Amino acid sequence: MNKIDDDAIRVVSWNLEHNGTARDGSNDRWHLAMDILADLRPHILLRQELTRADMHGARAVWAEAARLGGHLPFLAGATPESANPTGVYIDRELFEPTEYFEHATGMWHPVCNPVVRLRGAAARLSLASFHLCSFDPDRRLNEARRLTILGKPHMAAIIGGDCNSYPHSQSEATTLPDWAEVEDRTHFEHRTLDWCGERVPDTRPDHVLAGAHHGRPPVFAELGHYSATQLGQRGALAPTASLWRTDQGDMQRIDRIYATPQVTEALTSLEVIVNDEVREASDHCPVMATFSLSRLRRALTEFAQSAA
Template sequence: MSHLDEDVIRVVSWNIEHNGVERDGSDHRWHLAMDVLASLRPHILLRQELTRADLYGRRIVWAEAARLGGLVPFLADATPESANPTGVYINRDLLEPTEFFEHATGMWHPICNPVVRLKGVPTKLSLASFHLCSFDPDRRLNEARRLTTLGKPGMAAIIGGDCNSYAHTQSEAVSLPDWSEVEDRSHFEHRTVEWCGERVSDTRPDHVLAGAHHGWPPVFVELGQYAATRLSQAGALAPTASLWRKDQGPMQRIDRIYATPQVAEALTSLEVIVSDDIREASDHCPVVATFRLTALRRALAPATQTAA
């Protein structure tokens, strides 16, 4: 069965450490990661750490797109501070690109933001891959605020990436790091903020993106929480990183996918995928959100009718 014959649309978000390429140029991990992604059959792929993929006519981007069945690639720019841009790949048989935006958030990773339409649905769907700053909590907070512009009233969006910070919900508070046991003290500086005279885990970006304020619903729905609470999928809250580091405390759920509320209603599952190949390919697990395609089409239809 062709993956286009199914009533699903799969969104995969994955940070592949340094794009699977070693300092000596070895690309064994990249090939392994491509095998993993091919098995996941994404219709939308949100990528982080496309290291130096902007070089040589972006040939590695086109190689990745071809390896995954001819997906259409979009790549944000690298910056002087980081050679690890973000990217988005889409299945052209299902999705029609209409625009492409890149949102600068300082000298760190710009947000890669193509806009598409589902075939046969005039309403636009904004897609974004992000990689929030790894070392500065205040930058992360501003980057999250920038992402909220993709969830303005009347907009539909799916965004995902490496948050380098933690979920804000009370149900996940027990799994946050015990910082007295974290050996990497620079990691402590990067991942904590001052709160009521104490240093606590940084959950502010998730609170900006998916927190309810003053009785109003959140801008985005965090799909791991949605799958766990609404769909009874406890595995949706599995940690995603780091598969490699042992000096930064236990693994944490820092890779997340968000959607505007009407889009989230079409979600059928959220999985964190781990295997021996994934452990070898990257220090992060891929996150896979599966939507029912017919439900997503219906969710986007009211906006079409309003616009008409």
């Protein structure tokens, strides 16, 4: 699917539905997903829906790490409300972990947040996998606000996950759902909010994370929008979900990766991966951001020097 480049760092975010496990317990989809990831060869993998992966000594997590080539895994906790935690896998040859944090955002999915040092770079890099609430727009808004702590001025970060909400940019407004075409009434309730007496699509989390205000730049760059507008890659705006549902209207770009400004400058491409294997493995497409290793290492080193 991708050309291997020694100067590339590949970051993949993927919501693998119920961790590739069927109701009867079969895991054929998981094995297919691991084949897809083996082809993509991510150096950083941000995962959502690691369903019950904490069971049996986190056996499923270590099995996935082994299929990735021996990556180091981090798993956030499950909650009484959801058995689908988030996780992060990192390439040990490129990254050295320095800290690990888990950010509770209520009773939904805690944010999995390891902090690493890219070998040869001075500044630490915060990584986070998140899965915003699927049913409550107000909870999603608060979760997005919590994520902004990873984009403070003294921090460098890459965060990604399932936003369960829509991009806020006006250039994508025409692609948002036509609610007259959405048969699933609960989906309408979960993905819209009241605004000036009307029900409108929920774009607030993206506005919190990547919206400019009062002439000031955003906390993060949303890498799909950045890739399309700054790198000329319109395919970066391809929808990501749902590949399976037909009662929720057209597919939407709800899976997104964000980065702080100094990290974003090293981005070379963003791609939504979709093919027959992906369609069989999950209802979400993987999203892959590729950075120049040399440019990222230089940016992090300069950032550390400026902060000293």
